[in-house]
Amino acid sequence: MTLYFLQALIYLCAAVIAVPLAKRLGLGSVLGYLIAGVFIGPIAGLVGAETNDIQHFAEFGVVMMLFLVGLELEPKMLWEMRSRLIGLGGLQVSLTTLAVMGIAMLLGQSWTISLAIGLIFALSSTAIVLQTFNEKGLGKTEGGGGAFSVLLFQDIAVIPILALLPLLALPELVEAAAHGAEHLAEHHEELSLVAGLPAWAYALVVIASVVLVVVGGHFLTRPLLTYVASAGLREIFTAAALGLVIGIAALMSLVGLSPALGTFLAGVVLANSEFRHELESNIEPFKGLLMGLFFITVGAGVDFGILFSSLGTILGLSLGLMLIKILILLALTPAFKLQGTDRWLFALSLAQAGEFGFVLLSYSVQQNVLPVELTQTLSLAVAISMFLTPALFILYDKLIVPRYEQTENEREADEIEETGTVIVAGIGRFGQIVNRFLVANGVNTVVLDHQAGQVDLMRRINIKSYFGDATNPDLLHTAGIEQAKLMVVAIDDHARVNQVVEYVKHAYPHVKVMARAYDRGHAYELRRLGADFVVTEAYYSALELGGQALSSLGYHPFKSEQLKNAFDQVEKDNRDTLYQSWLNATEDNRFTPHYRELFMQMELLLGDAMKVDRADKHSMTERGWTPPPKDYLDDFKDPQDT
Amino acid sequence: MSKVLLLFAHPSQDRSEINRPLFKEAKKIAGVTAVDLYAEYPSFRINVDREQQRLREHQVVIFMFPLYWYSTPAILKEWQDLVLEYGFAYGSEGKELQGKTFLCSLTAGGAASAYRKGGYNHYQIWELLRPLEQTANLTGMHYLPPFALFGSRTAVDEGRLPEHIQHWRSLLEALVSDSLAIEHVAPNELLNHQLEQIIKEGA
Structure with a gap:
């Protein structure tokens, strides 16, 4: 018992120290877990052979992860994303698989092994990429959206890949495994419902259990969860959620199907139910811990011997893989209208192999698809490519963005075709409302914004706007400031707002200037600079909410x-x-x-x-x-x- | 010399054919303070202190409005409810309005003939305005019969507006110059129909 406590303590401590550190360094949590594993495994030698058993246990995290992936997949959302999902995602996975497979075959591997490696390497790291997008606020960009569709497709593609891999099993490995397992067979027989059934009966059982998951998931879980929820005990709901996932996983194993496939199906079935978020929040921590544990065991399993003896090969594999992936991704972008920075973001962010790579590698070994020695090299290559991902993001931030910012923001200010009675500077959250209100009332507005992307976005929804910097007197002139009656300044940047207000009130005193202030102090500044009307951006919405609050408290x-x-x-x-x-x-x-x-x-x-x-x-x-x-x-x- | 406070209430002025020209005309006359209530209080947040001070500074108070359901548009009722406070307009201490003159200038869509027993509006206009008359009485103001234009929707087409503006002008000027013989006003006749009899010559 004491030993278990100590082991648990080692794993937890390693995670608690390494993960926040890795996040702070911009490496993301997956790499944090890997580093923690490397540290307690090969470096410090605190954990040993037992990591293998723990890894099998931790793989259950993957089953939970697929359940969560399924829960996220609302059919409606999938339908809306269909062209990018299938087009971008499908092409990326299939082309990368083929390219990697081809190279592996050229290097002398058999086609089954090459195909397995291709499938494993085609996947990228959902965890690292999405987390980085979140941290850097890139999720809403075009490139980020494209990357998300690809990642989603890959997450779904894991299911068929899991189904496909066993078919690639190598006869000699199977034989060796069977031979090795023979003397264990008596007391270690796999529990199975289908052992010894004829093929047609097996097929029937498989179909029946899939139908059971789908139909049961749809009709039985809701009343069950309603009943459980009515008890009002949180831990019982958690127990029910866990029971649901474990139950489906058990059923699938019993009939010889992939547990991950079963829970994924159940997740999709429940995606539209009212319990979706409740289930998510209950399963999420378990999944997070188990996946963390899984990554730690991967890290702990890193064999420094192999790493150093074939450092060149491994680095070559990683870099070659990333290069192939980047080239294929770049080649896909024109057809899906990803341009400029978005194009590079899309290509660079998805260049690594992913955490599913580890899962599939260990699964391949179990299924006798890949020899153990090979998977060790491959999983090192996967890990290295993940380690290099932050570097690619840094490359994107430091090299690509500035280059395009220059060309994008130094692009000629748009030709302004007409002048309006009102000039709206800044068409973000605030300017949009003002502009829509004015335009809805037939007021002629000219909209300016210095972010080219925002202008394109507005044009796409038929809001006539022009790219240009409102602090630039020439641009104001072409926008017709001389003839304008008033100017609305709804720019975010504090200093630029002041600059515009000061200039316009100085050069065109007859133009009324209405400005949005960030806060009280900013409002005073704008007033001093001569703005005719200043509104503090949050004041009225806050007051409105306050009024609603009073009403909700019972005030008439x-x-x-x-x-x-x-x-x-x-x-x-x-x-x-x-x-x-x-x-x-x-x-x-x-x-x-x-x-x-x-x-x-x-x-x-x-x-x-x-x-x-x-x-x-x-x-x-x-x-x-x-x-x-x-x-x-x-x-x-x-x-x-x- | 008297100062005239004209409180104008019209919620859809872009469609006004009579009241807007009348209001415009009133603004030109020295001694008349023309207040557009809907413009000053678009969200009905009437500044009571300011309105009471205005009342103190004027000797004649005019409500000017299109007749809405036999009464004033909402903001004028709001104005009364808020401004005519106990202790200001009524009650043992509320004497601020005593001795002032009060009248309504209104337009009505219905024909003059509709505002009588047997007509489809059944009551005569001064009967319908009784609440305002009694408000004036209780606050000690001298109540004058309304200055009114009937059939207002067709008045412009029928060429009745110029004469009405003319009457309006002479009424306001007479009020400012104290040349209205208030004691001769017939209570049951529109003010605009008896101007010749009640405006003193040469004042």
Whole structure:
């Protein structure tokens, strides 16, 4: 028992230390686990042969991962992505497989081994790539979207690959394995429902169990999960979710099918159910830990002997593989309209082999498809290519982006065909709403934005916009600033907003300038620069939400509206005083104690304004519709009473 | 000299044919403060202090509006509900409006003949305006019969607008110059139909 605790402690410590470190270095968690494994395995020698058993156990993480992949696959989303998914993904996987297979055969491998290697190397690392996209905010780019479709296709392709690999088994390996297993067979017989069945019965059993998973998944799990959820115990739901996955995996193993295939199917069946997210959040931690464990064992299994003895071969394999993948990806881009930086992002991000490579390699060994010695070299090549991925992202950031930024942003400012009464600078979240509102009312606008991508995006949804830097006087001139009535400045960048406002108010005082400020201080700056109307970007939306909050707390909606108005009024009443204080303060410390004091005073006023139920003394909010005091009838005497 | 406060309420001015020219005309007359309520308070957030101060500074108060369901458009009712507070407009301490003059200038889509017993609007216009009349009474203001134009949807086509503007102008000028013989005003007749009798000559 103590031994188990110690081992668990070693694995956990290694993960806890290495993974955050790797993430901080921009390497991603998968590499973190691998490094942790390398450290506790070959380097420190803390763990030994038992890693193999642990690896088999940890492979269950893959089964869970495929269940989660299935859950993510809403049929509707798949349908919308179909052209890129099948086109880009399908071509990438098949071309890469063929290319790798061809090279392997040239190097003298048999076609079965070559095909297996091709399939294994065609896959990329979903974990590393998606995580890097998230961290760098690249997921929403065209290139990122293309890469995502390919990764999704690869995740799905794992299922048929798992089914295909056993067919490639090498007779001599099978024989050797059978021979080795013979004397174990008596007390270690695989539990199986199908052993000894004739082929037609086997086929029937297989079909029946797949139907059972699909139909049962659709009709039985919902009532079951509803029943479990009604108990309101979180851990029981977790148990049910785990039970579901393990049960399907068990059923699949019993009939000799891939457990991963079964859980994947179940995941797809449940993707539309109301329990989708609940299931995801319950399975996710187990999957994360098991996959982490799996990667650690891969790292721990790295044989430095092999690595150093055939360093040249392994590096050659890795680099050659990445080169082939990049070339194929680049060749695919024109047909799918990926250009410029997107094209390179797409190609560079998917150049590595992936974590499924490890899974498939160990699966291939079990299925006697690849000899053990070969897989050790191959998995080192996979690992090296993953290690090199961050370098490719750095290459992308440092070399490719600047090059295209120059050409893209130094592209000639668009020819502006017409002038409008309103110039909208910046067509991001804020400018879009303003522009849509104006255009919907038939106001002629000219939209400028300095991000070429954004302009293209707007043009695609029929918003007429022009690429160009609004801080550039020449561009403002061609946009017709002389004839414009007003200009809306909705640029993100603080300094550029100020620059535009200052220039326009200085050069064209007749043009009204309405600007969005980031916060209070920025609003004062813009006011000082002469903006005619300034709105702090979050103010009204926050106030709106506050009003909704009051209503939800039981305030009468009309009352919350009044309180919102009172709040706004106090803000407006104090705006000038606060601005003056800010203006009088020194340049480097605008928010002086005096300003803070004034601000606190305003807060007090707010408190007063919000107080309710003061029937006879009018407050701001109670000002309206106040009934007269109860004794007010004494003021009136009817003529006939006197 | 009196100062006239004209409180104009028209929620769809882009379709106005009568009120807008009248309002424009009123703005030209010295002594008239012309307030477009819907423009000043587009979200109905009426500034009570400011409105009460305006009332204090004027001797004549005019509500100007198209008749909506036999009454004023909503913002004028809101204005009354908020501005005519206890202690300001009524109650033992509320004497701010006493002695002022109050009248309505309105346009109505229906024909004059519809506003009588037997017509499809059944009541005469001064009957329909009783709530405003009583508000004036309770707040101590002198109530004048309305200055009104009926059949307003066809008035421009029928060429009735220029004369109406002419009347409007002389009424406002008479109010500013205190040359309206208020004591001679007949209560049950439109103000625009008795201008000749009640405007003092040579004032």
